[in-house]
Amino acid sequence: MPTNAPPRRRRRGPGTRLVTLAVALVAATLGLAAPAAQAADSLISQGKFVTASSVENAGTPASAAVDGNTGTRWSSQFSDPQWIQVDLGGAATVSRVVLNWEAAYATAFQIQLSDNGSSWSTVYQTTTGTGGAQTLNVPGAGRYVRLYTTARATPYGVSLWEFQVYGSGGGTTQPGAGTPPDSFWGDTAGIPAAQNVLMVKVLNRTNGKYPDSQVFWSFGGQTHSIAEQPYIDMPANSAGRMYFYLGTPNGQYADFIEFTVGPDVFNGNTTRVDAFALKLAMRLHAHDGYDVQVGDDYGTFQEDRAATFAKFQAEVPTEFKGLATVNAPYRIPAPGSAPDFRAGGRYANYFTGYAQSVGVNEPTSNITGCAGSLAGNPDMCAALNRHTAHLPQSQWQDPAQYYQAAPANYYAKFWHDHGINHLAYGFPYDDVAAQSSFVSHGDPQWLAVAVGW
Numbered sequence: 001m002p003t004n005a006p007p008r009r010r011r012r013g014p015g016t017r018l019v020t021l022a023v024a025l026v027a028a029t030l031g032l033a034a035p036a037a038q039a040a041d042s043l044i045s046q047g048k049f050v051t052a053s054s055v056e057n058a059g060t061p062a063s064a065a066v067d068g069n070t071g072t073r074w075s076s077q078f079s080d081p082q083w084i085q086v087d088l089g090g091a092a093t094v095s096r097v098v099l100n101w102e103a104a105y106a107t108a109f110q111i112q113l114s115d116n117g118s119s120w121s122t123v124y125q126t127t128t129g130t131g132g133a134q135t136l137n138v139p140g141a142g143r144y145v146r147l148y149t150t151a152r153a154t155p156y157g158v159s160l161w162e163f164q165v166y167g168s169g170g171g172t173t174q175p176g177a178g179t180p181p182d183s184f185w186g187d188t189a190g191i192p193a194a195q196n197v198l199m200v201k202v203l204n205r206t207n208g209k210y211p212d213s214q215v216f217w218s219f220g221g222q223t224h225s226i227a228e229q230p231y232i233d234m235p236a237n238s239a240g241r242m243y244f245y246l247g248t249p250n251g252q253y254a255d256f257i258e259f260t261v262g263p264d265v266f267n268g269n270t271t272r273v274d275a276f277a278l279k280l281a282m283r284l285h286a287h288d289g290y291d292v293q294v295g296d297d298y299g300t301f302q303e304d305r306a307a308t309f310a311k312f313q314a315e316v317p318t319e320f321k322g323l324a325t326v327n328a329p330y331r332i333p334a335p336g337s338a339p340d341f342r343a344g345g346r347y348a349n350y351f352t353g354y355a356q357s358v359g360v361n362e363p364t365s366n367i368t369g370c371a372g373s374l375a376g377n378p379d380m381c382a383a384l385n386r387h388t389a390h391l392p393q394s395q396w397q398d399p400a401q402y403y404q405a406a407p408a409n410y411y412a413k414f415w416h417d418h419g420i421n422h423l424a425y426g427f428p429y430d431d432v433a434a435q436s437s438f439v440s441h442g443d444p445q446w447l448a449v450a451v452g453w
Contacts (some may be wrong), residue, residue, distance in 0.1 A: 041095040045086045047289055050396050051434060052076065056157055059265060061440045065163040067288050076149075076157035082106075087117070087147035090171030097124075098166070102159035105131030108151035113142035120146060127151070134440040143170070165371045172264070174245035175423050176296025178420045184450065185283055191446045192263040196442040197261050199284035203224045203318050205279070205301055205317060206246065212362040215451055216245040223249050234447070237261050244278055244451045251321035252330045252382060255280055257449060266444040270295040270437045271425040272415045276332040279308070279452030283421065287443045293420050298420045301452045305329065314408040315417070318349045323411060334427070351384060354407050356388045368409055370428040382432035385409040397433035 017099045034198060052062035060075035062084055062417050076082040097111050108180060111124040118408035123138040131153060135174040145165045149158045182188075184205070191201050200327045204215045212227035219232060219242040231244075231277040239260050248367045259268030281295030283298060312332055313324045322340050323332050335341040335350075341346060360380065370381040383389035383396040389407035395401055403413045412426025416435070430436045448453040 012197055013192045022075070027260065030229040041168060043164055044088055044092055044167055046225060047164065048089055048170075049087040050163075053082045054434070055159075057220040059267070059429065059440065060159065060260075063290060063292070065160045067286075067290055067441075069195060069288060069442070070100065070416075073159050073161045074163070075102065075104065076152060078152075078155065078157050080152055081148060081150045081444065082158050083146055083148045084160070085117070085144055086163065086165060088145065088165065088170035090169060091115070092141065092165075092167050092169035093141055094123075094138060094140050094142065094165060094167040096163040096166045097145065097147075098162070099134045099136070099147065099251040100162040100164070101131040101134070102161055103131070104152065104156040104159040105207065106149035106151060106158045107153045109147060109149040110135060111138050112146040112148055113138075113140045113146040114146065114336075115142050118142045118433070120148075129153070151446075177322040177420070178299060178421055179293055180281065180298040180301065180450075184301070185448050187281075188285065188446070188448065191448070192231065194233050194446070196233045198234050199236050199446045200232040200242075200265055201446065201448050202230055202232075202244070203280075203448060205449045207302070207304075209305075210246050214247050216249045217247070217449075218243040218249065234266075242449070244280070244449075246278065246451070246453065253278060255451075257282060263315065264444075265442045267438070267440040269425055269439065272334065272412070273425050273428055273430075274334055275335055276415070277330060277336050279450075281450045281452075282437075282439065283450075284439050284441060285445050286339055287445045287446075288439045288440050292439050292441075293421055294423055294439050295450070296415075296452065297418050299422050301450065303431040305453050306370050310415055311418075313411050315414055317406060318352055320410045332411075333408065334368060336365040336371075341355050341365055341368065350409050354387070354389070355384055358384075358394035360384065360389075360446075368411075372436045374429075378429040378432050381427070385430075387414060399433065399435070415441050 009378050036418050042277060048066055050062045050066050053063055054077040056075035060073055061076050064072035064089045065074040065084060066086055074084060107129045109129060110122045110125040112120040112122050114120045123140045124136050152158055179357045185201060190201055202217045204212050206349055213225050217433045225321060241258050243254060243255045243256045245251045257270050265285060270282060279296045279301050283293045285291045313321045323338055326338055327333055339345045340347045354368055355362055362374060363373045366374060367384050374381040386402040387405055388396045388401045409427055415424035416427045423435060427437045429436055
């Protein structure tokens, strides 16, 4: 159902509406709903890592379905099919699933289990769902539990206040690929309580290259080194950027994060849509225990800046290598910001033939920048950048298909390869299929921002 959450914006804004991920319908076997199990099972899904096919907007993230708060919800885009899945953190025995639907419910759906998150078995299915609070007896075993919906009851998406899995086993979801250790974030217990919406702490992670007195942040008309003031008591704001500088305020080594902050919600992201300039990562922690990290991965922070530039050149194809030299040592620009890929540049037609083969007549710079006719077609823009536009549309947003052949946006691929959990904002519609470094949660407590060299 529509909410008052921030509307989608075309560019890399944290209020963006993500776009539907179409997935293939799996074969189903019939199951039966039954009264709640009476065995002494436990709630094993709350606070675990969760993903979804899409979200309606920044205010309805997948994480809201497993946060234990019946005042927050996950809501999908307005199409079929949709899914939400939770990683229980280890092998588990599942006894029942409780679905607490918002008014936008599904009439046809399946409950599926998996040991690996890719091969699924159906333990319950219905085509006559009635919404409300449903308790489903679904005995089985697996690490992953997925709700897969195929028919909506309303013109809106599907929406859950809570998606609860009961049983035994499981465990703590392990940190994803490239996740920094807790020590990287310092003494988070000592972050003071916010008087406004949340407390922001800026961390020097330049590995000794710059002292705290030469690591600066700028926001809301204030500029300080973190030696002077490492904390910002963040008020609500409609949209903003916080800039970071190394060496001197307003120096050439500079980058930013983007966010909107509501009265009781944080929506934000790191971004590589324009360029890479500084290594950045964010960790958002909420009062309900929600804790998530996004941005450049731990290995990238540990290496010298020169090593990152060299790694970029080593990992991308010839057409993209010049991005690491055109503005060196300050920036690696996105293709659409570099002369090579713009009109008159030697790779100005890099995407042209591929785009025309699927009916899109736009220059390469508009494809990597999701501009022109692609400004209103996020699915196609994402498919072109990921080289999936030639596939059946049901496979466009399958991560297993991304970047498998040229032409593709290998600049974006590099930042995904070296992002926490392989998430990054490498082009404006990289939020399609929830692949961006966007994070959103209600009742936020603190945000730590690491600035690296």
